[in-house]
Amino acid sequence: MAMGVSRKDKIFFLSLIPPSITLLGILVVTVITILSNSLESLSLYGLSLIASSIWDPENLKYGLLAPILGSITTSTLAILTALVFSIPLTILIAEYSSGFVKNVLSSIVELMGGIPTIVYAIWASTYFASLLKQYVMDPLHAYFSIIPLFSCKPITGFSIFTAGVSIGVSIVPYVTSMILEAYQNIPQALREACLGIGCTKYESVKVLMSLAKPAVLASLILGFARSLGETTIAVATVGNSMYLSSCIFSPGITVSALIASQFANAYLYKYAESVLYASALFILFIAIVLSFVGLSMLIKWRVKVVV
Amino acid sequence: MYAVELDNVNVYIEGKHILKNITLRVPYNTIYVIMGPSGSGKTTILRVINRLIELNPNAKIDGSVKVLGYDAFKIDPYDLRKHIGMVFQIPNPFPHMTIYDNVAIAARINRVARKREELDEIVRWALEKAMLWDEVKDRLRSYPHVLSGGQKQRLCLARALAMKPKILLLDEPTANIDPVNARKIEEAISALKEEITIIMVTHSPHQAARVADHVAMIYSGSIIEQGPVSQVFLNPKTDFTAKFLKGEV
Numbered sequence: 001m002a003m004g005v006s007r008k009d010k011i012f013f014l015s016l017i018p019p020s021i022t023l024l025g026i027l028v029v030t031v032i033t034i035l036s037n038s039l040e041s042l043s044l045y046g047l048s049l050i051a052s053s054i055w056d057p058e059n060l061k062y063g064l065l066a067p068i069l070g071s072i073t074t075s076t077l078a079i080l081t082a083l084v085f086s087i088p089l090t091i092l093i094a095e096y097s098s099g100f101v102k103n104v105l106s107s108i109v110e111l112m113g114g115i116p117t118i119v120y121a122i123w124a125s126t127y128f129a130s131l132l133k134q135y136v137m138d139p140l141h142a143y144f145s146i147i148p149l150f151s152c153k154p155i156t157g158f159s160i161f162t163a164g165v166s167i168g169v170s171i172v173p174y175v176t177s178m179i180l181e182a183y184q185n186i187p188q189a190l191r192e193a194c195l196g197i198g199c200t201k202y203e204s205v206k207v208l209m210s211l212a213k214p215a216v217l218a219s220l221i222l223g224f225a226r227s228l229g230e231t232t233i234a235v236a237t238v239g240n241s242m243y244l245s246s247c248i249f250s251p252g253i254t255v256s257a258l259i260a261s262q263f264a265n266a267y268l269y270k271y272a273e274s275v276l277y278a279s280a281l282f283i284l285f286i287a288i289v290l291s292f293v294g295l296s297m298l299i300k301w302r303v304k305v306v307v
Numbered sequence: 308m309y310a311v312e313l314d315n316v317n318v319y320i321e322g323k324h325i326l327k328n329i330t331l332r333v334p335y336n337t338i339y340v341i342m343g344p345s346g347s348g349k350t351t352i353l354r355v356i357n358r359l360i361e362l363n364p365n366a367k368i369d370g371s372v373k374v375l376g377y378d379a380f381k382i383d384p385y386d387l388r389k390h391i392g393m394v395f396q397i398p399n400p401f402p403h404m405t406i407y408d409n410v411a412i413a414a415r416i417n418r419v420a421r422k423r424e425e426l427d428e429i430v431r432w433a434l435e436k437a438m439l440w441d442e443v444k445d446r447l448r449s450y451p452h453v454l455s456g457g458q459k460q461r462l463c464l465a466r467a468l469a470m471k472p473k474i475l476l477l478d479e480p481t482a483n484i485d486p487v488n489a490r491k492i493e494e495a496i497s498a499l500k501e502e503i504t505i506i507m508v509t510h511s512p513h514q515a516a517r518v519a520d521h522v523a524m525i526y527s528g529s530i531i532e533q534g535p536v537s538q539v540f541l542n543p544k545t546d547f548t549a550k551f552l553k554g555e556v
């Protein structure tokens with residue numbers, strides 16, 4: 001502690017400790033719970049738990065490959081979707097608007113970030129899924145069905161593709177705010193360097209965006225980690241099928257959707273609960289690693305460019 | 308005809324009168340040095356000439372600015388800046404581009420060169436003119452963070468030259484670097500006036516004496532004296548200039 005603090009300050013400082021310790025404790029307990037509950041299935045099934053895609057609880061056959069690949073695919077689609085919206089939004093807000101308009105635009109982005117995901121989930125399942133089927137999935141299948149990803153005919157809108165794009169829409173505010181912050185943190189001296197060599201506005205934006213590329217990448221990595229955990233939208237749009245398919249237009253499942261939809265009934269089947277815990281462990285592990293990687297990339301970029 | 312002509316230029320920022328009735332004429336292929344204490348408005352004059360001043364929405368400008376015979380405020384600012392290179396007080400190379408690309412991008416953007424060989428040639432030319440070539444020729448693929456402050460500033464000079472500008476604005480290019488590098492930049496600048504009209508800002512009278520053809524003395528937003536360098540240095544008309552030249556302010 002700093003020198004010369006009064007008794008009251010000390011008490012105030014001490015009062016800050018319990019909540020912080022408690023929070024840390026909750027985190028540790030959560031990880032330990034998940035870990036210890038997964039041990040049974042991990043030791044029983046070993047690698048086949050993540051390498052197999054057979055899901056047959058009645059016969060005690062558990063393979064998590066479909067949900068794991070589903071999570072990775074939907075999250076990849078999600079960050080691609082977010083990227084398509086976030087870059088233009090960033091440029092629009094940072095370069096082509098000022099004063100009132102800029103405030104309105106940034107507020108809309110922030111507001112979107114505050115919308116509960118259940119709202120996105122309802123919208124995506126009742127409206128967006130069929131829209132995507134009609135205007136994106138059907139045409140892609142019609143013209144590019146040689147590509148395995150597009151090879152199956154979309155039956156309903158509910159699919160890995162729809163889940164990915166819908167989750168992507170929901171993380172646009174999160175990703176945009178990170179990219180925007182990085183972009184606006186580029187020092188004025190470098191903006192002027194662009195203008196100083198005769199860049200047009202478009203050329204300046206290109207140079208500055210390429211400067212911000214590591215930060216954009218980091219934002220996408222963090223967006224990926226967040227998409228992995230997105231549950232409500234996934235359950236509502238992914239189609240909840242345990243069959244593994246190489247085609248993103250078929251219904252599928254994600255780890256989060258699997259846990260949310262199966263956990264209540266898991267006690268009916270032997271080992272099912274432990275398997276679900278193992279899948280959560282998997283997601284937790286990837287999310288922690290990615291968050292760490294993303295955050296350290298952002299910090300490294302800031303040190304290099306902003307200071 | 309002058310390369311740059313300012314007539315009764317006034318600049319106000321948030322109501323504060325920053326530049327007062329600035330009138331100056333810069334002949335082609337000369338080095339015109341603006342001297343003055345810090346805060347007197349030197350940078351602002353340069354930023355009026357290439358219209359960077361307009362990045363500040365609170366700045367109001369009146370008067371006439373002619374660049375290469377054109378009314379600077381009647382042509383597109385981006386077109387205007389294609390003819391005017393600028394080196395800033397603090398070196399600002401692009402940290403994410405190699406030394407080569409830092410120079411090449413200026414040539415590419417201004418369509419000075421497109422093909423690989425042309426680019427190679429202009430990059431080399433610019434780095435040679437900036438007296439940096441020998442120090443970086445073996446590490447053109449490195450990033451600018453490996454360079455010293457003075458080398459970075461010469462890289463910025465090379466970048467500005469690669470635009471093939473008609474006019475070069477230098478804002479205290481040696482203020483933040485060591486004397487050896489400063490001398491190199493001065494040498495480079497002196498050799499450049501054959502091809503380019505140079506307007507340089509400095510707070511060092513010694514530097515002005517070494518490189519200038521014409522000098523202007525600015526104090527508190529007004530030009531209080533200007534003329535050929537010998538005239539101003541031998542016969543300063545105002546007390547302030549005399550003191551400034553002796554290093555007393």
Ligand SMILES: Nc1ncnc2c1ncn2[C@@H]1O[C@H](COP(=O)(O)OP(=O)(O)O)[C@@H](O)[C@H]1O
Nearest residue numbers: 320325343344345346347348349350351352363
């Ligand atoms: N963006 C700005 N906002 C407010 N005042 C400014 C701004 N830029 C410059 N000034 C003021 O204008 C005056 C001249 O600044 P400047 O041209 O940078 O001086 P110099 O380059 O001679 O040191 C200073 O008093 C400075 O405070």
Ligand SMILES: [Mg+2]
Nearest residue numbers: 349350396478
């Ligand atoms: Mg200045």
